[in-house]
Amino acid sequence: xxxxxxxxxxLLAAVLPVQAAxxxxxxxxxxxxxxxxxxxxxxxxxxxxxxxxxxxxxxxVVAALVFTVYFGAIQLRGFAHSISLVKGDYSxxxxxxxxxxxxxxxxxxxGTVGLGNIAGVAVAVGxxxxxxxxxxxxxxxxxxxxxxxxxxxxxxYRNEYPDGRxxxxxxxxxxxxxxxxxxxxxxxxxxxxxxxxxxxxxxxxNMFQANQAHAQLAGVLGDYPGWITGLLLAAVTxxxxxxxxxxxxxxxxKVVPFMGIFYVVVxxxxxxxxxxQIGWAFGxxxxxxxxxxxxxxxxxxxxxxxxxxxxxxNEAGIxxxxxxxxxxxxxxxxxEGYVALLEPFIDTVVICTMTALVIVxxxxxxxxxxxxxxxxxxxxGRISTSGEVAGVELTSxxxxxxxxxxxxxxxxxxxxxxxxxxxxxxxxxxxAWTYLFGEGTAKETVFKVLFCLFIVIGASANLGPVIDFxxxxxxxxxxxxxxALYLLMPIxxxxxxxxxSRLKSGEIKRFKG
Amino acid sequence: xxxxxFVVAYEGDPADPAVLDYxxxxxxxxxxxxxxxxxLEWSAYSFLTPQEVEERHGRRKKELxxxxxxxxxxALQKCEAAGIAADGVIxxxxxxxxxxxxxxxxxxxxxxxxxxxxxxxxxxxFGSVTLGxxxxxxVPTVIVP
Numbered sequence: 001x002x003x004x005x006x007x008x009x010x011l012l013a014a015v016l017p018v019q020a021a022x023x024x025x026x027x028x029x030x031x032x033x034x035x036x037x038x039x040x041x042x043x044x045x046x047x048x049x050x051x052x053x054x055x056x057x058x059x060x061v062v063a064a065l066v067f068t069v070y071f072g073a074i075q076l077r078g079f080a081h082s083i084s085l086v087k088g089d090y091s092x093x094x095x096x097x098x099x100x101x102x103x104x105x106x107x108x109x110x111g112t113v114g115l116g117n118i119a120g121v122a123v124a125v126g127x128x129x130x131x132x133x134x135x136x137x138x139x140x141x142x143x144x145x146x147x148x149x150x151x152x153x154x155x156x157y158r159n160e161y162p163d164g165r166x167x168x169x170x171x172x173x174x175x176x177x178x179x180x181x182x183x184x185x186x187x188x189x190x191x192x193x194x195x196x197x198x199x200x201x202x203x204x205x206n207m208f209q210a211n212q213a214h215a216q217l218a219g220v221l222g223d224y225p226g227w228i229t230g231l232l233l234a235a236v237t238x239x240x241x242x243x244x245x246x247x248x249x250x251x252x253x254k255v256v257p258f259m260g261i262f263y264v265v266v267x268x269x270x271x272x273x274x275x276x277q278i279g280w281a282f283g284x285x286x287x288x289x290x291x292x293x294x295x296x297x298x299x300x301x302x303x304x305x306x307x308x309x310x311x312x313x314n315e316a317g318i319x320x321x322x323x324x325x326x327x328x329x330x331x332x333x334x335x336e337g338y339v340a341l342l343e344p345f346i347d348t349v350v351i352c353t354m355t356a357l358v359i360v361x362x363x364x365x366x367x368x369x370x371x372x373x374x375x376x377x378x379x380x381g382r383i384s385t386s387g388e389v390a391g392v393e394l395t396s397x398x399x400x401x402x403x404x405x406x407x408x409x410x411x412x413x414x415x416x417x418x419x420x421x422x423x424x425x426x427x428x429x430x431x432a433w434t435y436l437f438g439e440g441t442a443k444e445t446v447f448k449v450l451f452c453l454f455i456v457i458g459a460s461a462n463l464g465p466v467i468d469f470x471x472x473x474x475x476x477x478x479x480x481x482x483x484a485l486y487l488l489m490p491i492x493x494x495x496x497x498x499x500x501s502r503l504k505s506g507e508i509k510r511f512k513g
Numbered sequence: 514x515x516x517x518x519f520v521v522a523y524e525g526d527p528a529d530p531a532v533l534d535y536x537x538x539x540x541x542x543x544x545x546x547x548x549x550x551x552x553l554e555w556s557a558y559s560f561l562t563p564q565e566v567e568e569r570h571g572r573r574k575k576e577l578x579x580x581x582x583x584x585x586x587x588a589l590q591k592c593e594a595a596g597i598a599a600d601g602v603i604x605x606x607x608x609x610x611x612x613x614x615x616x617x618x619x620x621x622x623x624x625x626x627x628x629x630x631x632x633x634x635x636x637x638x639f640g641s642v643t644l645g646x647x648x649x650x651x652v653p654t655v656i657v658p
Contacts, residue, residue, distance in 0.1 A: 088557055097573045097605030099566050100557035107566050164571020246565070254560050327566045427563035 033465040044472040053304045056475045060311040063482045064142035067149050070489055075144035075341050082338040089512045098329030101339045108324035110256050111424030112347050114417035115212055116313030119392035121355040126382045126390050128305025129295040129374055131288025133356035135306025140348025143316035144341040149485050152337030152492045154322030168326030170319035170481050171435045177488040189480050196476040197432035203470015205425025206451060207458025209418035214459040216414040230459030234452040241426050242448045256420040259413045267354035270402040274361045281360045294373030313352060314344040318474060319481035323428050334499040355395055362401040364394060426451045517545035520616045522626040525551055525584030532627035532657040533588055537595045546598035550615045551584050555605040577603060609645035616652060624654045
């Protein structure tokens with residue numbers, strides 16, 4: 001223990017000058033990054049000609065539609081079976097003690113539920129109006145098929161090591177799956193995917209999270225230097241991922257789901273308090289979905305915002321979930337696909353919709369009483385809101401209408417969500433790192449320490465272009481992953497058909513219920 | 514020799530051999546065989562980090578072999594030395610639920626359980642294994658002090 005504490009202080013001592021320097025060279029880094037990577041960021045987030053709809057969001061939505069059609073709306077016809085699997089109805093009691101379907105799902109969810117559900121939705125509804133919610137739900141529902149595909153492949157091509165560890169992910173299904181189908185380029189795509197994953201993990205899965213966590217804390221506690229939040233978060237993360245102190249991670253892993261549940265319960269209470277308005281709010285959502293109700297761009301404005309935020313929130317198609325789900329105990333890879341399709345449902349269809357409904361019902365979006373349309377704030381490029389706030393502050397303001405203590409709690413929730421997302425992404429990044437550089441304590445520690453350093457940088461510096469670049473990396477993962485999913489989907493189809501026929505014949509046994 | 518089976522809810526604490534010793538005496542007197550049930554507490558609904566998920570399969574293997582070496586094998590040897598036919602089962606899950614399940618499966622006639630059990634806060638609030646078995650067992654349950 002003392003060794004661990006000593007090594008922690010050694011790390012902090014190393015971090016301090018780096019962090020001070022980081023603040024000093026902020027601008028230089030920004031300029032260098034903008035000069036060298038700006039073109040790539042613009043390319044990834046480029047809008048389709050004549051619209052303000054980025055092609056990458058369309059790429060994910062089209063993929064979700066293709067998988068939905070190809071697997072015959074698996075998210076609808078397989079939904080009940082997914083629930084049975086999570087409940088353990090098909091789990092062999094003699095496999096108790098292994099990773100259950102529920103555990104794999106909960107672990108994957110703790111990586112995705114977070115800022116997207118709280119801040120992302122507020123952005124979507126703030127710009128696209130209530131109608132954006134409808135399109136967000138649609139994108140979430142279709143995204144379920146994408147998760148089904150990637151997580152089935154994740155389990156099918158995972159690695160089981162002699163020491164009993166089990167892990168997998170897109171890099172493995174790309175290499176093994178391509179080889180099995182006789183397709184060229186598997187190794188190159190897998191390496192590309194890993195590079196994008198490492199950079200995405202350091203950015204979107206780390207710096208962005210640390211940055212937002214600090215912003216929330218500063219909002220509640222008053223302004224203070226970001227490196228303090230950064231150092232604290234980095235120290236705790238260091239203890240977990242390098243020091244192997246499981247208790248912290250276990251506490252977080254237990255608190256985060258309850259935070260999520262609590263968030264949903266508070267939302268439900270607010271909705272029940274305004275029971276008479278729920279019908280009206282859904283009316284606004286449907287009406288807004290097809291007319292825009294005064295938002296810029298009307299119907300397309302709502303659609304674009306909804307699709308974009310859903311894709312960015314549930315990570316369907318990015319490939320991260322395939323890493324998280326691959327260690328589950330099952331003889332049938334398809335079963336984990338079934339379980340994983342619940343992820344966008346919980347993340348987007350349930351939690352995001354709750355946030356959106358509360359924002360609409362609490363009336364924080366300003367409406368013109370005569371026309372019933374939302375008042376457009378052209379200067380800010382969004383709907384005018386009470387207090388003229390946006391993003392996470394809009395969510396906070398909406399919930400504060402019902403419960404004045406909510407903003408403080410939301411700040412704690414955001415920090416915890418950010419922390420659990422960082423723990424998850426440190427793992428995803430590490431898996432990509434070991435794929436490229438091989439396993440070994442020294443090599444792995446290099447990545448873990450690097451990861452902790454980036455937390456401090458993310459929380460203290462305002463590195464907009466660096467964060468943009470890492471976001472671009474996150475979506476570059478989706479470019480590689482979705483290409484692989486298109487090429488490997490016949491394998492998933494074969495697995496699915498075989499599974500369904502054995503389920504019908506009774507060869508696959510139900511143990512409970 | 515009767516065909517009776519006695520279940521021993523076996524925690525495996527070497528400092529507290531009372532329950533096994535007593536069960537051996539009773540089994541000898543009645544010509545019964547013993548089924549030692551050792552349960553490793555586990556919930557399929559607990560939360561794990563990605564790293565723990567990766568290591569779970571390997572850890573389970575280690576936990577099982579350790580339970581076998583340290584708990585079950587010495588206990589079975591003790592039974593054998595006393596001339597008692599005995600079997601051992603190691604399971605993962607809720608202790609009370611699994612001991613009852615094994616009791617039914619083996620059509621056992623008596624359950625022997627130690628009184629020591631857990632003195633933790635949780636055990637005081639939610640009830641210990643001993644009390645749980647005493648309340649729910651379908652067969653006579655002997656609590657060995």
